[in-house]
Amino acid sequence: MVNLDDDYLTELKHSFFIPSPPDLLTQAQAICQSDDPDLSLLADLIGKDLGLSSAVLKTINSPMFGMTRSISDARQAVMMLGLDSTTTILAAVLLKQAFKGKSAISFERLWEEATDVAEMMVYIGSRIKDTIPQENLYTTGLFHDCGIAAMAMKFHDSYLDCIKAANSDNEESLALYEDQYYNTSHPVVGFLVANTWRLPTDICHVILNHHNLEYLSYNDDVSENLLLAVLKLADNIQMQIKFSKDDHHWQAYKQQYFEQLGIGEYDYLDIYEELIEIRMQS
Structure with a gap:
């Protein structure tokens, strides 16, 4: 795992724009952590904001979530998903609204691509033997590159210029170029955002280590390893769809990801083709 001491994190937090958790998210987390959590309180909290409620419903009604029936209101969503699941998805929805200001990139495009990865992660999670909470898959996919927004x-x-240099290199990742340019990287900054927003620990660690090629070889946390392996599959599928090429170091490490998820090359190719078909139909 990448080691970050408190002094370094404090320095980063002061030098970057790290959005504070929105009040609505803080209230939702307080409801979940109370001695007697009330589902109806969380439903009422989300339902007060029509735009937010619509965004949450749009997320969980996505074809990738595979709901057997359409969920039509916030109360129904909370009752079906539960407190923690709803709050985790709420954080993912609110993230898209958190970064505003002068930037080197289009935030809209960044969140569109992150949403694609998030939805693919949810679908991949439904195709493997291990059970991974859908909300954790979705939130990992949406947050994993959020540090790019702060860097931009x-x-x-x-x-x-840093992004262009990384894109022209088929061997090394953007994170490596960021380290060379700025002595930090989007996984580190993204970890800081996720930690500030009090996301589950396993999601924070995956965000921090999603460009750490050796992480699966020494990390013994099964939930983290499963999330990371699903993320790597989704990232590679997105790279294939966008650029018709594999992600960095995919060929060298893909077997490790397959073994972690209990699948083979043909299973991966089936998932890839199914995702292409779903995207064409949506």
Whole structure:
């Protein structure tokens, strides 16, 4: 695992725009952590904001979630998903609204691509033997590159050059180039955002280590390893769809991801084809 001491994290937090958790999310988390959590309180909280309620419903009614019937209101969503699941999805929805200001990139495009990965992760999770909470898959996919938004705001004059340099290199990742340019990277900054928003620990650790190629070889937390392996599959499928090429180091590490998820090459190819079909139909 990447080691981050408190002094370094404090310095980063002061030098980057790290959005505070929205009040609505803080209230939702307080309801979940109370001695006698009330589902109706959370439903009422979400239902007060029509735009937010619609965004939550749109997320869980996505074809990737595979709901047997359409969920039509916030109360129904909370009753079906439960407190923790609803709050985790709420954090993912609110993230898209949190970054505003001068930036080297389009936030709209960043969240569109992150949403694609998040939805693919949910679908992949439904195709493997291990059970991973859908909300954790979705939130990991949406948050995993959120550090890019903060990097793009802080380094708005040069960050696009860093991205272009990384995109022209078929061997090394954006995170490596960020370290060379700025002595930090989007996985580290993204971890800081996720930790500030009090996301589950396993999601925070996956965000921090999603460019750490050796993580699966020494990490013994099964939930983290499953999330990371699903993320790597989704990232590679998105790379294939967008650029018709594999993600960095995919060929060298794909077997490790397959073994973690209990699938083989043909299973992966089936999932890839199914996702292409779903995207064409939606």
